[in-house]
Amino acid sequence: MNTIDPQGNAWEEFKREFGLDSWSTPHSIAADGASLAPLRAEVERLGVGRPRKQPPVPVADGERYCWGCQSPLPIASFTVDRYRADGLKLNCRKCDGTARARRKRERYARLNSRAAEHA
Structure with missing residues (x-):
């Protein structure tokens, strides 16, 4: 490159x-x-763009590597992300839902602690 x-x-x-x-x-x-x-x-x-992140294991055709659970999965396990060049999210549906739930819990905990400070 x-x-x-x-x-x-x-x-x-x-x-x-x-x-x-x-x-x-x-x-x-x-x-x-x-x-x-x-x-x-x-x-x-x-070679002037950002280097691509490569999965640590080989991925077969019709599969994609999930960076959340660290394993190759069928393409049907991934949701659409229209902002990415390949049109799919980096994490599978399960990992994406887990991350979303974690962020939601953290956000509510932060809001509740602020409300407790002002009460």
């Missing part, structure tokens, strides 16, 4: 070639979705 030299010349050349604004960053292009697929491919080729 290529890297940008300290002066950022590879990135500047890339922006000129594709007619990007001066405020464009590798992360904003890599996160922009399918409309910029050729640009995303070029960002990955240049």
